[in-house]
Structure formats: structure tokens, C-alpha cells
Amino acid sequence: MDAEIITxxxxxxxxxxxxxxxxxxxxxxxxxxxxxxxxxxxxxxxEAMEEVFRDALRRVRVIITTGGLGPTDDDITKKAIVRLFKRNLIYHEEVLEDIRRRYAERGIDMPAINQNQALLPQGAELFTNKLGSALGICISEQGRIFISLPGVPVEMRQIMNDSVVPYLQGINKGPSLFVRKLRTTGIIESKIAEMVVPELDLPEGVRLAYLPAYSGVDLRLYAEADNELEAREKVQAVERYLEKVCGKYIYGYDLDTLESVIGQLLTDNDKTVSVAESCTGGELGRQLTSVPGSSAYFVGGVLSYTNQAKIEKLGVHPDVIGEHGAVSEECARAMAEGCRHEFATDYAVSITGIAGPSGGTEEKPVGTTYIAVASAHNTRVKLFRLGADRSVNRHRSVYAAMEMLRREILDID
Amino acid sequence: MDAEIITxxxxxxxxxxxxxxxxxxxxxxxxxxxxxxxxxxxxxxxEAMEEVFRDALRRVRVIITTGGLGPTDDDITKKAIVRLFKRNLIYHEEVLEDIRRRYAERGIDMPAINQNQALLPQGAELFTNKLGSALGICISEQGRIFISLPGVPVEMRQIMNDSVVPYLQGINKGPSLFVRKLRTTGIIESKIAEMVVPELDLPEGVRLAYLPAYSGVDLRLYAEADNELEAREKVQAVERYLEKVCGKYIYGYDLDTLESVIGQLLTDNDKTVSVAESCTGGELGRQLTSVPGSSAYFVGGVLSYTNQAKIEKLGVHPDVIGEHGAVSEECARAMAEGCRHEFATDYAVSITGIAGPSGGTEEKPVGTTYIAVASAHNTRVKLFRLGADRSVNRHRSVYAAMEMLRREILDID
Incomplete structure (x- = not known):
């Protein structure tokens, strides 16, 4: 069943x-x-509100609005509703009593302006607002359902969950929709499309969207079917195909994040990690520790912004920097190995690059970044060219580093 | 002039x-x-896109869309545009060359699918995308301006700022508007309103908006007048009043950020800084180093997530943690002073707190955070209670720490 939302x-x-x-x-x-x-x-x-309401009623069967239900002069949603549906506002004594009682419980005299909140459209079903004075309003007329909710987010969500969802569950007889998100990183949108498209044969009612961000590309599958089971099965068929052609880039599903997946892997394997960051200045540590419970595996790190900090805090030999520069494969390797040693962790990740806007050379333009992951067995180093924008290349560095770490833990290439 | 936005x-x-x-x-x-x-x-x-575009063109003179300009099959905004404006897509060799060159710089062969990105509506003005392959498209026809931008936020913002704003500035012939933003931190919206409102007498045509965020509250002044000079003068009168009543909380104006203001202060005074982060895991370092040129004053830092890291890397005495806990005034002080010593900087900032969701106690609930700033003269420590949400309290910690540093450099309380 079709719906529109008006805020x-x-x-x-x-x-x-x-x-x-x-x-x-x-x-x-x-x-x-x-x-x-x-x-x-x-x-x-x-005027604008009435026009939007009227147009939406022409197009869809269910409309939900938020906002404009407060007691002050700029709150005029009810006015638009009664004009549109040609109804009167009716005074509800029991609603006013309830609002007055709630103020009394907080030891406050109810401001007179709240009397407006008891004026509600004739014949509307009313949805209780447990957190405020603006009730939800539901008008059903000529096969259309028009629901108005307050704009305060917590109040809107309470009424949605407690009243609107049960109300609508009894009404929707249309096809079921199932949504699944496959999260990839380390590959750009057009490359993944080239891998996916050739043999892709989407079943009827299934759509695939590519959602690119600097952290990676999400593949989002939507399936419509007569019931949820059928919709889910349609999605799963495509999901298996996607896993076959580009599974190596898929790090998670739906609400997974790269940092939460890494956290789970480290926890499951009882391993720890530390970080040595130069150009990213702490962004990798911040991302890894954004996961609740990350103290179980994240030990610490060094922000070695200067050469001296790399030498003193991570034990990078001055000759490494002298011969190869601070942005080099050798320095990234020494940083990761030094960091792993300093913090006595199972893994250590280092990032050293030229974030810009200045500091680039022809050989090493802005965006040149070396990332290393050290483990008990070996140290892998990779060179990335991540573009000239400082904020973007730092962000990309962090995701590239996390993906290298994930693959190192899983021992995949 | 009226406008609509379609995402x-x-x-x-x-x-x-x-x-x-x-x-x-x-x-x-x-x-x-x-x-x-x-x-x-x-x-x-x-179909839906065409209908929305067509309706908007009937109502307003300027329309800006975002999204659907990528190279994959689900990106069909250009298709809707050429149908609506009855134009053809024209192949732009120079656009393709530019995209190919950009891929080459990153050491990647351009995927063939990107050829789509060089197909653009006939007669459109094109806006350069410095960060991606989807150009901005601008069609001007019969007094209407229709602009399509990519949906990737940083790309959209870059094109808005570099191309769309200058383009539209030449077009809007209404009254002059002057906007000035005063940036505050360390004070909540209702408190600042209490300081501002009593004697506030806004001149005709001037509006003041409070824009709260977790990083602080911006005070935005809008003035409309017949010319820019007049609008600017109206704003300046109010600005002087605001500086009088709440100047201590104002750290900058317009495009200033707290980290850029700190960077300028450190550079001007030829001083350096280092950081010792526990619960924020690198977010403070990341924020301070987000400023281009920050290597002039940011030396480095330690992410001391575990007690052992605090002891070994920052020289915090085990008894300090044993007697007072890692989240304590004493530990924050020792972290800042140890950090300043380790990195030999003029200032050092430490953050230690309970980010949650677990780890809180009755005495030290989640959000309890101690922040210290050490300098040659003294070490200041402050206790903050920053709320139960992990991501929010980490963010607030970083801004509170930066504001303490700013005040320490300026030697204001």
C-alpha cells in the first residue's frame, strides 16, 4: 500500500x-x-500545507504528518486539516483534564494557552501522547487515512509505536517489502557494478541500489512480494549471487559497521590491537573505539605526528626516515612493528601519508598514504592514493586501514 | 525568490x-x-521523479536536486531531466578525459561504466566536481533554473560552495541579506537566551536564531535591507550587543571552527600541543589535526585506553589509579602533565571519562569526564557530566577540552 509523509x-x-x-x-x-x-x-x-495535503491525498492511501500541533500561533496543522476535510474543531473536556493533571503532577499550573490542545477535529480517532500535550489525530475518509502527529521526536515516536503501528498493521493488505543491505569496502561503485551486472538477473519485484560513501559501497536489495517470506526468499537468491561474485569485499550486513565487525572478530579470537597514526591524527583510534566494549581489545595508540614522535614513541630508526622519508613503505612498516611491540598487542595498524593540502611532491602527491598491519606472523604494507581532499583522504585512510586489519585477522588477501 | 529542493x-x-x-x-x-x-x-x-520535477517547475523559479547522477543503472536523474526538458544527452570527451586522469592519479584503471558520466544534457552549464565523477548540471530555461547535484554529501557541498552559490548570487535580485554567525561553546541554548533576551532590541528586518549543536550554540543574525551596507550595519549593532552580554562564550565567527581558532592562537604564539586521550580514543587528536597546517603546532599524542598504557606511556603513577581510579581529577592531571613532559610541548590536554554504555556507577555515572590542560604555569582540571550517549559524550568531551585549551592559551577563565 502506498504512503506519503509530510513534515x-x-x-x-x-x-x-x-x-x-x-x-x-x-x-x-x-x-x-x-x-x-x-x-x-x-x-x-x-496555503502551502493545504496544497501539499490535497496533492498527497490524490496520490496515496495513507498520509502521516508531523509538526504544527503545538499550542502557539505558528502551529496551524489542525486548521489545515479542518479546512481540507470540512470538519469542525470540537472541544474535548477529558483531554483538557488530562493535560491539566499532568501539569499538576509536575507542580506547574497549566498555562492557559494549552486549552487549544483540547480542540480536535470532529470524528477523528485520537492517539494518546504520553509525553506531551499534542494528541495524535487520525481521520479515515473515503478510503484514505490521514494521521497527524506532533513534531517533537520523542512524542512522535511514542505515538507511532504505541498507536500508529498497531492501527496500520490492521490495514495494510498490500505486498510485503523486505530490505537487506550488503556492506562492502575497498572497491569503488563502478568496479563493483562491473562485477555484479554481467550475470545479474533480478527476479520480478526485486531492486538493487548502490549506495556509495567514502567508507565503502552498500548494496541494498529491496523485494516486494505477497508475503514477507516470499520477499525474503527473493532477496536471499540475489544475496547469494552477490556473495559469489564480490563476497571478498562484503564485510557485513544491515546494521554492521566495519569497526563493529572487527571488534567482533578480535573478541571472538581473543586478540588485541593498537594503532600508530600520523596523518589521520587519531581518526583510526576514534573509529575503533566508537564501538561499545572496545576496551576488551583496543589497548592504545600513538599519534606520531612529528618525525621525532615516530622515533621516540615507536622506535622508528632515524635512518628509515632519513633514507625513505616519513611517508614510505619502510616507515609504515617500522611504525606498525614498533607500535605492536610498545603496546604488546596481537595486531598493530599504522598510517602515514600526506593529507595535504600542502606537502605533496610529484613523486608523492597529496593523498599518498602507506598503511601497515603488523601481526605475530608478518607485516603487510600497502600504498594507497586517496585523493587531494584532506578530510576525504583521512577518512579513506581509516577505512582502508580497518579493511586491511579485517583481512589480516581473517587471513584473506 | 522561491526555490524548492528535491532529494x-x-x-x-x-x-x-x-x-x-x-x-x-x-x-x-x-x-x-x-x-x-x-x-x-x-x-x-x-515516473515519480518526472512528476515531482514538473510540479516544482510550475511553482518556483529555482530547483536544486541531489542524487541519482552516478554511473549505475539505478541512477536515472539525467534520464528524467532529458525527458522533462526534451533534450538529448551529449557525450563530452573532455569530461571523460578528466575522470580518466583522476582515476590514473589514484593508480586505478577507470571502469568502463564511467563513460556514462560523460553523457550530459545538451545545453546545460556544467559545474566541476573536484571529488567525484558526477558533474553538477544546470539548465536555465524559460525563467526557471534547474540544478542537479550528486548525492554524495561532500561532493554536493563542494559543488554548492564553489559553483552554485556564486551562480545564484548573480541571480537573486531581492532585498539584500546579510548573515553573520557568532559561534559559542560551553553554554546551553536556554542559558544563552536568558543572557541575551532581556535587553535585546532587534532592529526592523533583523532576526536572531539560536542553532544548538553538541559542539555549541551558534547565534545566527539575518538582516534584510535595501543594500548590503545597510544590512551589514544592522547586524553589527546587534553583534556588538551580543559580544557585550556573552562575549566570553564566543570563540569565533562565520566559518571559524574551534580547532581553527586554536590553531591560529598556537601559531601566533609559537606554541605546541600534545594530547592524552582515554575515552575519546583519538577524537581530540583527529579534530585538532583536521586543520591544514596543524603540523606546525600539533606534536603528537597517546591513546591510553588501558591503565597500563596510562602508566607506561604517560608516566601516571599506579597509586594514582589505584587510589582515585582512572576516571578522576588526579589521573587527568597526571595524564596531562605526563603527556606534556613526554612530548615536550607547551600545552598538553588529557581526557579521561566513562563513555558507556557500561562502566558507570552511582558516584561516576556514564558521561562523567575529567579534562585537564597542562601548561608551563599550571594544570587546570575540570569535571564534566556529558550524558549517557557514548557518541554524544565523546563529542562533547572533545569540544569541552578544546574550549579549555583556548581559554588557557588566552589566559581567560
Whole structure:
């Protein structure tokens, strides 16, 4: 069944607030098997709101709005609703009593302005708001369902989960949707497409999207079918194909991150890691320790920004830097091995590169980065050219380093 | 002048990605004096896209889209554009050469699929993408301006800043708008409002917005006037007032960042800094070294995640940890002083805290963080309670630490 989401507020269309509500509702509806066709943000203007509402009602059967239900003058969603559905606002004494009681519990006299919150469209089903004074409003008319929720995220989410989801579960009779994300890194979008496309034969109702980021490319599969089981089976067939043609680049699924996958691998194998960072200045350590519980395997690290720090803190021999430079295979190797020794860890990862914007040469342009992973058995070093943008090449370095570490732990090339 | 933003991608309407691009473009357009009427997210469907494009062209003069410009099959924005504007796709040899050259610089053979990226709508103005292969496309027809940008956020932002903003500045002929941002940290939104509001008397045409983030609160001033000089003068009057009432919290203006301000202070005073990070795992070092040229003052650091690393790498006495714990005023002090000694820097900053989600106690709940700044004269330590969310409290720690460093350099309290 088709749905649209409309988020209301001047702060959205001026860009001062990012629309997290829209994504939350979209994800919830998608999980329920609805197909969301659009998410529209619109300001606090009655005309604009009415136009957006009217157009959406023409296109889809279910509409959910957020925002504009507060008690102040700029909250006019209810006004737009009663104009659109040609209904009156009715005063609900029991709603006002409930709001008054809630204020009393906090030891506050209810501000008079809250009386507005008890005025609600005639004939609407009302959804309880446990955390605030703006109730959810649900109007069902001529095969259309129009639901308005407050814009405060925690209130919206409470009403979604407690009232809207059960309400909609009874209604959706359309095809089920199943979504699966395969997460890859170390390969660019167009390369992976070249590996995937030749023999790819997507079953009816299945779509594949490539979602590139500097951290890697996600392959997202969507399947529509009559029921969830069927949708899931359709996805799984494609998933197996993708694993066959590019499995080596797939580090995880759905909510996995590269750092959480590494954390799990280290924990499972009872191993530890340390880091020696030059150009990334701490970004690798930060990423690895963003995982709750990372203290079980992350021991520590050195930010060796200067040559002296590389020599003194990591035991890199001055001649290595003198002969090959701080950005060299030899220096990366010495940093990783020195770090592993200093912190007595099973693995150590080093990054040394030219982040830029200055410092590049013809031979070693900005973005030139050596990454090494040292283990008990050996030390692997790889050269990467990660582009001229400082923030981008640092970010890419961290993901390249994590991927080298993952492969070292798994002993794959 | 009215504008609309359309963001494209299945991941948006399924709610798997939050639409940060829409907000970024909306903010940029608002700053340029445009009125954004709607932000619409739509999936990778040609029909839906065409309908959204067509409707927007009826309503407003400027439209900016993001997404769907990649080389793979699910990227169909160009197809929708040529259908809508009845144009052909033209092959641009020089664009392909440029993409090929960029791949070569990274030592990668350009995948053949990238040839698609050189097919661009006839008669469009093209905006250079310095970070990727999808150019910005700008079509001007019958008083309408239609701009398509890639969906990768850094690429979109680069093209917005370098090409779209200058292009649109030449077009918007409304009243002049002057925008000034005062950047504060170390104080919450409602507190700063309490300081600002009592005597605030905003001149006609001036608006003040509070923009809270975890890194601090920006005070954004907008002034509209017949010409830029007048708008600027209106803003400056309010700016002087704000500096009077809350100047101590203002660390910079407009494009300043806390790390860039610190970098300038250290450079100007010919001083150096090092860091000792426990719970933040490298995020402070990363932030300080995100500034180009930071090697002039950032020497290095230790990620002392374990107690042993604090003892061995920073010279923290085991008794300090034994008696007071690793998250204590005494340990933070010893870490900062040890770090300053180890790296022989003018300043050293340490962070030790309980990032969570586990590890909290009644006395030291998750979010408890001690931050110290050591200098030649003294060591200051402060206790912060930064909330239960791991990612948020780490982020707040880094900003609190940088603000302590800034104040130490300036010798203000």
C-alpha cells in the first residue's frame, strides 16, 4: 500500500533542522510493508500545507504528518486539516483534564494557552501522547487515512509505536517489502557494478541500489512480494549471487559497521590491537573505539605526528626516515612493528601519508598514504592514493586501514 | 525568490538514510536570501521523479536536486531531466578525459561504466566536481533554473560552495541579506537566551536564531535591507550587543571552527600541543589535526585506553589509579602533565571519562569526564557530566577540552 509523509515546520525548510522524523516514519512504514512514495517538508503556511495535503491525498492511501500541533500561533496543522476535510474543531473536556493533571503532577499550573490542545477535529480517532500535550489525530475518509502527529521526536515516536503501528498493521493488505543491505569496502561503485551486472538477473519485484560513501559501497536489495517470506526468499537468491561474485569485499550486513565487525572478530579470537597514526591524527583510534566494549581489545595508540614522535614513541630508526622519508613503505612498516611491540598487542595498524593540502611532491602527491598491519606472523604494507581532499583522504585512510586489519585477522588477501 | 529542493534516492523514502543534503541546501539557499518552499524526497522511479520535477517547475523559479547522477543503472536523474526538458544527452570527451586522469592519479584503471558520466544534457552549464565523477548540471530555461547535484554529501557541498552559490548570487535580485554567525561553546541554548533576551532590541528586518549543536550554540543574525551596507550595519549593532552580554562564550565567527581558532592562537604564539586521550580514543587528536597546517603546532599524542598504557606511556603513577581510579581529577592531571613532559610541548590536554554504555556507577555515572590542560604555569582540571550517549559524550568531551585549551592559551577563565 502506498504512503506519503509530510513534515511541517519553518525550521525544516530553512535547513536549520534536519528532518529525522521523516526518515523514522519512513523506516517504520517500510518495515510494515508500505511503499513510501514521497517525504515532503513544508513550512508553517496554511496555503502551502493545504496544497501539499490535497496533492498527497490524490496520490496515496495513507498520509502521516508531523509538526504544527503545538499550542502557539505558528502551529496551524489542525486548521489545515479542518479546512481540507470540512470538519469542525470540537472541544474535548477529558483531554483538557488530562493535560491539566499532568501539569499538576509536575507542580506547574497549566498555562492557559494549552486549552487549544483540547480542540480536535470532529470524528477523528485520537492517539494518546504520553509525553506531551499534542494528541495524535487520525481521520479515515473515503478510503484514505490521514494521521497527524506532533513534531517533537520523542512524542512522535511514542505515538507511532504505541498507536500508529498497531492501527496500520490492521490495514495494510498490500505486498510485503523486505530490505537487506550488503556492506562492502575497498572497491569503488563502478568496479563493483562491473562485477555484479554481467550475470545479474533480478527476479520480478526485486531492486538493487548502490549506495556509495567514502567508507565503502552498500548494496541494498529491496523485494516486494505477497508475503514477507516470499520477499525474503527473493532477496536471499540475489544475496547469494552477490556473495559469489564480490563476497571478498562484503564485510557485513544491515546494521554492521566495519569497526563493529572487527571488534567482533578480535573478541571472538581473543586478540588485541593498537594503532600508530600520523596523518589521520587519531581518526583510526576514534573509529575503533566508537564501538561499545572496545576496551576488551583496543589497548592504545600513538599519534606520531612529528618525525621525532615516530622515533621516540615507536622506535622508528632515524635512518628509515632519513633514507625513505616519513611517508614510505619502510616507515609504515617500522611504525606498525614498533607500535605492536610498545603496546604488546596481537595486531598493530599504522598510517602515514600526506593529507595535504600542502606537502605533496610529484613523486608523492597529496593523498599518498602507506598503511601497515603488523601481526605475530608478518607485516603487510600497502600504498594507497586517496585523493587531494584532506578530510576525504583521512577518512579513506581509516577505512582502508580497518579493511586491511579485517583481512589480516581473517587471513584473506 | 522561491526555490524548492528535491532529494532523490530509494534509501531516503525507505528511511534508511536521513536527508542531510536537503537541510544543507536549504540553509545555503536561505542564507542567500531565497525562500525555500518545499523539500521533497522521492525514490529512484522515473515516473515519480518526472512528476515531482514538473510540479516544482510550475511553482518556483529555482530547483536544486541531489542524487541519482552516478554511473549505475539505478541512477536515472539525467534520464528524467532529458525527458522533462526534451533534450538529448551529449557525450563530452573532455569530461571523460578528466575522470580518466583522476582515476590514473589514484593508480586505478577507470571502469568502463564511467563513460556514462560523460553523457550530459545538451545545453546545460556544467559545474566541476573536484571529488567525484558526477558533474553538477544546470539548465536555465524559460525563467526557471534547474540544478542537479550528486548525492554524495561532500561532493554536493563542494559543488554548492564553489559553483552554485556564486551562480545564484548573480541571480537573486531581492532585498539584500546579510548573515553573520557568532559561534559559542560551553553554554546551553536556554542559558544563552536568558543572557541575551532581556535587553535585546532587534532592529526592523533583523532576526536572531539560536542553532544548538553538541559542539555549541551558534547565534545566527539575518538582516534584510535595501543594500548590503545597510544590512551589514544592522547586524553589527546587534553583534556588538551580543559580544557585550556573552562575549566570553564566543570563540569565533562565520566559518571559524574551534580547532581553527586554536590553531591560529598556537601559531601566533609559537606554541605546541600534545594530547592524552582515554575515552575519546583519538577524537581530540583527529579534530585538532583536521586543520591544514596543524603540523606546525600539533606534536603528537597517546591513546591510553588501558591503565597500563596510562602508566607506561604517560608516566601516571599506579597509586594514582589505584587510589582515585582512572576516571578522576588526579589521573587527568597526571595524564596531562605526563603527556606534556613526554612530548615536550607547551600545552598538553588529557581526557579521561566513562563513555558507556557500561562502566558507570552511582558516584561516576556514564558521561562523567575529567579534562585537564597542562601548561608551563599550571594544570587546570575540570569535571564534566556529558550524558549517557557514548557518541554524544565523546563529542562533547572533545569540544569541552578544546574550549579549555583556548581559554588557557588566552589566559581567560
Amino acid at each position: 511541517i515546520g519553518e525550521e525544516l525548510i530553512t535547513g536549520h533542522t534536519t528532518d529525522h522524523n521523516g526518515a523514522y516514519i519512513a523506516r517504520t512504514l517500510t518495515d510494515l510493508g508500505f511503499s513510501v512514495r514521497r517525504i515532503t517538508s513544508v513550512g508553517d503556511s496554511l | 532523490i534516492g530509494e534509501e531516503l523514502i525507505t528511511g534508511h538514510t536521513t536527508d542531510h543534503n536537503g537541510a544543507y541546501i536549504a540553509r545555503t539557499l536561505t542564507d542567500l536570501g531565497f525562500s525555500v518552499r518545499r523539500i521533497t524526497s522521492v525514490g529512484d522511479s522515473l
